[in-house]
Structures are given as C-alpha cells and as structure tokens.
Amino acid sequence: MARGHCNWLLTPSAMGEVDAAAAASGIDSYGLMEKAGQAVAAAVLRLFPGAERFVVLCGPGNNGGDGYVAARALHETGAPVALFHFGDPATLKGDAATARSRCPIEGAPLDTCRPAPGDVIVDAIFGAGLARAVPPAVADIVQRVDEAGLPVVAVDLPSGIDGRTGVVMGAAFRARHTVTFMTRKPGHLLLPGRMHCGSVETFDIGIPFRLVEAKGERLFVNGPEAWDAAMPQTDAAAHKFRRGHLTVFSGGAAATGAARLAAAAGLRAGAGVVTVASPKEAVAANAAHLTAVMLKAVETESDLADYLHDERRSVFVLGPGFGVGAKARAFVTALAAAGRRLVLDADGITAFAEDPQALFSAFADSVPRLVLTPHEGEFARLFPDLAADPALSKVDRARQAAARANAAVIYKGADSVIAAPDGRALINGNAPPSLATAGSGDVLAGIVGGLLAQGVPAFEAAAAGVWLHGDAAQRAGAGLTAETLINHIDRWH
Numbered sequence: 001m002a003r004g005h006c007n008w009l010l011t012p013s014a015m016g017e018v019d020a021a022a023a024a025s026g027i028d029s030y031g032l033m034e035k036a037g038q039a040v041a042a043a044v045l046r047l048f049p050g051a052e053r054f055v056v057l058c059g060p061g062n063n064g065g066d067g068y069v070a071a072r073a074l075h076e077t078g079a080p081v082a083l084f085h086f087g088d089p090a091t092l093k094g095d096a097a098t099a100r101s102r103c104p105i106e107g108a109p110l111d112t113c114r115p116a117p118g119d120v121i122v123d124a125i126f127g128a129g130l131a132r133a134v135p136p137a138v139a140d141i142v143q144r145v146d147e148a149g150l151p152v153v154a155v156d157l158p159s160g161i162d163g164r165t166g167v168v169m170g171a172a173f174r175a176r177h178t179v180t181f182m183t184r185k186p187g188h189l190l191l192p193g194r195m196h197c198g199s200v201e202t203f204d205i206g207i208p209f210r211l212v213e214a215k216g217e218r219l220f221v222n223g224p225e226a227w228d229a230a231m232p233q234t235d236a237a238a239h240k241f242r243r244g245h246l247t248v249f250s251g252g253a254a255a256t257g258a259a260r261l262a263a264a265a266g267l268r269a270g271a272g273v274v275t276v277a278s279p280k281e282a283v284a285a286n287a288a289h290l291t292a293v294m295l296k297a298v299e300t301e302s303d304l305a306d307y308l309h310d311e312r313r314s315v316f317v318l319g320p321g322f323g324v325g326a327k328a329r330a331f332v333t334a335l336a337a338a339g340r341r342l343v344l345d346a347d348g349i350t351a352f353a354e355d356p357q358a359l360f361s362a363f364a365d366s367v368p369r370l371v372l373t374p375h376e377g378e379f380a381r382l383f384p385d386l387a388a389d390p391a392l393s394k395v396d397r398a399r400q401a402a403a404r405a406n407a408a409v410i411y412k413g414a415d416s417v418i419a420a421p422d423g424r425a426l427i428n429g430n431a432p433p434s435l436a437t438a439g440s441g442d443v444l445a446g447i448v449g450g451l452l453a454q455g456v457p458a459f460e461a462a463a464a465g466v467w468l469h470g471d472a473a474q475r476a477g478a479g480l481t482a483e484t485l486i487n488h489i490d491r492w493h
C-alpha cells in the first residue's frame with residue numbers, strides 16, 4: 001500500500017515489539033538508545049542555540065534513558081545542563097541504567113526543579129510506556145513549565161500524551177518540538193495529542209525497516225501513497241460518461257445550497273456529469289444557480305425508481321440539506337437495492353439514528369459501496385456504543401464502525417480518520433483549521449462522490465477526498481468559504 005516510510009504509524013505497543021525484535025535479531029539496544037538521545041541533543045542545540053540552561057527531566061524507564069544520553073551529549077558541548085529525575089534513579093534497569101551510569105551530571109529529585117527564564121526543557125519523563133494518568137509531581141512540573149512559558153523539546157512524546165490515542169493522561173507538556181523514533185505514533189496526529197507535540201521529527205535510529213513492516217498495523221498518515229494507484233487516469237480519449245455520473249440530492253426550497261456545493265465539488269473533482277436531483281418545489285431555486293451541473297426533478301420514490309433505470313447513474317450523494325426522515329431512509333434503501341454507490345452525509349446519517357442496523361444491512365452484501373462521513377455528533381448517532389467507549393481511540397472507533405457498516409468511514413474533525421471494513425486506516429494531517437466553516441463538509445461529500453463516479457473504490461475515494469479537501473483549503477487561504485474552497489480543488493491527474 002505505501003511507498004516510502006514517512007507515512008507509517010505504529011502504536012506504542014507495536015513499537016515496543018519492534019524494539020524487542022531488534023534486540024532479538026542481535027542489534028545492540030543500548031546503541032539504539034544512544035542514537036535516540038544524541039538525536040534529541042542535536043535537535044535541542046539546533047533549535048535553541050542561545051539557551052542559558054538545558055533542563056533535562058528524566059523518568060523511570062527507557063524514555064528517561066534517552067534523557068540521560070541527551071544530557072550527557074549536551075554537557076559534552078560545554079552547555080550548562082541541569083538534570084532532574086522522577087522516581088529513584090537507583091532503580092533504573094537495563095539500557096536506562098547504563099545511560100545514567102555514563103552521564104556525569106548529578107541529578108536532583110523532580111520536585112526540586114525550579115524552571116527559570118532562559119531554560120530550555122528536555123522532557124524525557126514518559127514516552128511509549130505511559131500507562132496511566134501522570135502522578136501529581138509530573139502534573140506539577142507541567143504546570144510550572146507552562147506558566148513560565150518555557151520551550152519544551154519532548155523525547156518520543158510529550159509526557160502525559162497517550163501515544164495510542166492522543167489523549168492527555170491527567171496533564172501533558174506542550175512541546176515546541178518532539179523527536180520520535182522510526183515512525184510517528186497515532187498520538188502525534190490525533191487530537192488533542194497533536195496540539196501538544198509542536199513540530200515532529202522522526203529520527204531513524206537504525207532499526208531495519210523490515211522489522212517495522214513486520215509489526216505494521218495497516219495504519220498510515222493519509223497521503224497520496226495510500227491511494228495514488230487507485231486514482232483515475234485521464235487520457236485524451238476520456239469521455240464524459242467514462243468519467244462517471246454523480247447525482248446529488250437536493251433538499252427542499254429553503255435548503256438547496258448544500259447540495260449545490262457538493263455537486264460543484266464533485267464536478268471539480270473530475271466527475272464527467274453531475275446532476276442535482278431536486279424536489280419539484282426546489283427546482284426553480286436550483287435552476288437559478290446551476291450552470292455546468294444538470295438538474296432533474298426527483299420527488300418521490302417512484303421518480304427515483306424511474307431515474308435509476310439509467311444504469312449510468314451509478315453514484316449518489318445524499319444528506320447535505322436533505323432533511324431527516326422517512327424519505328431519506330426510503331431513498332437510501334432504494335439506492336442500496338439498486339446496487340448503487342453512495343456517499344451518506346449529514347441528514348442522511350442522522351436519518352438512521354433510530355435504526356442504524358437498517359442502513360448497515362442494506363449495504364452488507366458486497367464490496368463496500370457506501371462512504372459514511374460523520375462528524376463527532378453524527379458518529380455518536382450511528383455508533384453510540386463505540387462513541388461512548390473510553391478505551392477506544394478514534395482509529396479504533398472508525399475501524400469498528402467501518403466493519404460494522406461495511407462502509408468506508410470518514411470520521412471527521414481536525415484529525416479525520418478514514419477506515420475500511422478490512423481494517424486499513426489512515427489519519428489525516430493536512431486539514432487547516434479554516435475548514436471549520438459552514439458547508440465545508442458538503443464540499444467533502446461532493447469530492448468523494450466525484451471520485452467514486454470515476455471508479456475509485458470506496459476507501460481510496462474517501463481517503464483521497466479528505467486529502468484533496470485539505471489540500472484545497474491550504475491553497476484557498478485563511479479566509480476560505482465553502483464556495484471559494486471549491487475553486488481550489490484540483491483533479492489528481
């Protein structure tokens with residue numbers, strides 16, 4: 001699936017297995033720690049050459065071990081270094097004990113640390129091994145460093161961030177920069193973890209990547225590597241119907257804008273033909289605003305049955321502005337029975353809140369041909385148990401939802417997760433906050449529909465759609481509206 005390695009993600013437990021496999025293959029594990037700590041020192045010196053003092057905070061595990069190496073490396077440059085330890089350093093084991101024994105700096109207990117202006121903090125308290133809420137002594141230093149506004153460089157993860165879920169375990173440093181090793185972890189991308197990491201650097205400490213691949217969890221950062229091969233190729237002979245037909249359902253006369261946004265986005269994303277299917281009462285409102293997009297009155301279930309006689313009408317977007325109710329359910333059921341592919345968004349999702357299983361059963365039969373695009377509130381309506389389970393990460397939730405619905409799921413947010421029923425998952429990282437504007441979700445639904453219309457499979461269409469949406473938003477600039485966003489959507493090829 002992926003070319004190159006920079007888009008790989010491993011959970012902390014999988015990374016631990018990789019570390020163990022590296023050691024079992026004869027690689028010197030202390031050598032890995034040495035490289036990790038040296039990389040941290042190099043980053044600190046590069047980013048903060050004018051620091052008056054480096055304050056290295058070392059925890060009770062291997063993250064602390066990296067800290068002892070970094071402290072020694074900083075000290076060897078002649079820089080002033082202070083070291084504080086959480087827990088009794090005499091109980092350190094293995095590589096961390098070795099790292100401490102080679103560090104010439106006498107440490108002091110963490111609760112004696114008094115951060116001062118000019119300090120740069122190196123946070124090596126907890127990394128992958130964080131197992132529960134941070135103890136009060138750590139919460140306390142987090143608060144003091146925060147209040148003093150001092151820059152923090154985090155080793156592997158800011159202490160307090162759960163690398164699997166991105167959740168803050170009681171309290172967590174807000175780092176300017178984080179140096180992690182071999183691959184990023186989900187907590188570097190998922191919220192709120194991402195907000196605590198600052199810039200993230202992934203340093204290769206020399207574990208052969210085949211060992212990483214062997215423990216891979218089919219989880220990546222969303223980007224072209226994940227879907228490029230599935231995208232449509234346009235050649236000179238491209239015919240508008242070969243580029244597919246997308247239909248977007250409009251709401252009533254007072255709710256037509258959302259469908260038009262989705263339709264225009266679908267056209268920009270490369271669908272050959274796009275039709276807005278409108279209730280009769282809204283035809284005039286739609287006609288007044290549509291040019292390249294076609295318009296057809298589709299009011300009743302019987303109108304829809306007629307409309308579906310043309311097999312070229314293969315892909316649909318239902319939800320934006322559609323209204324919540326029996327009509328939405330009936331239309332979705334008819335589309336499913338007719339073997340059509342569907343992006344179900346907004347009201348279309350909410351319409352199944354009372355009986356999600358009816359939706360899942362309708363699309364259970366085949367290769368996934370449903371894309372669901374819930375934001376957090378909509379997700380909880382279709383999957384209340386998954387939304388309420390605190391043990392699940394956003395990735396776990398999206399994956400389980402995708403399997404249950406036999407759908408590609410885009411679990412939206414600033415950290416959108418895209419998941420397939422077969423367990424593949426991606427975390428998106430390119431969406432700017434300017435996307436938090438009315439109608440941007442309608443644009444996303446249209447882009448995904450436009451890609452489906454060109455024959456892109458559900459998961460790849462969902463993932464590419466999210467990425468192209470973020471990419472368009474970056475070009476549209478901070479003042480974007482849903483309308484201007486559409487003008488920046490690029491066809492992929």
Ligand SMILES: NC(=O)C1=CN([C@@H]2O[C@H](COP(=O)(O)OP(=O)(O)OC[C@H]3O[C@@H](n4cnc5c(N)ncnc54)[C@H](O)[C@@H]3O)[C@@H](O)[C@H]2O)[C@@H](O)CC1
Nearest residue numbers: 019033036061062063126127128129130131132133134156
């Ligand atoms: N080959 C390797 O294994 C490498 C590991 N590296 C470092 O090793 C780290 C992982 O090391 P560890 O698995 O030892 O984990 P950590 O060092 O992150 O933390 C584990 C220790 O913290 C304790 N702990 C966890 N949560 C706590 C809490 N809330 N309150 C109090 N104590 C708590 C645990 O009992 C354990 O002693 C990585 O983050 C990375 O920095 C690097 O040295 C690179 C190489």
Ligand SMILES: Nc1ncnc2c1ncn2[C@@H]1O[C@H](COP(=O)(O)OP(=O)(O)O)[C@@H](O)[C@H]1O
Nearest residue numbers: 412413414431432433435436438439440441442
């Ligand atoms: N803070 C944010 N940063 C990045 N992307 C965001 C942010 N907030 C929302 N988005 C994205 O913007 C879109 C909003 O969709 P949605 O919640 O359906 O809004 P609307 O109904 O207004 O269109 C989604 O693609 C979501 O991932």
Ligand SMILES: [K+]
Nearest residue numbers: 123126157159
């Ligand atoms: K840390």
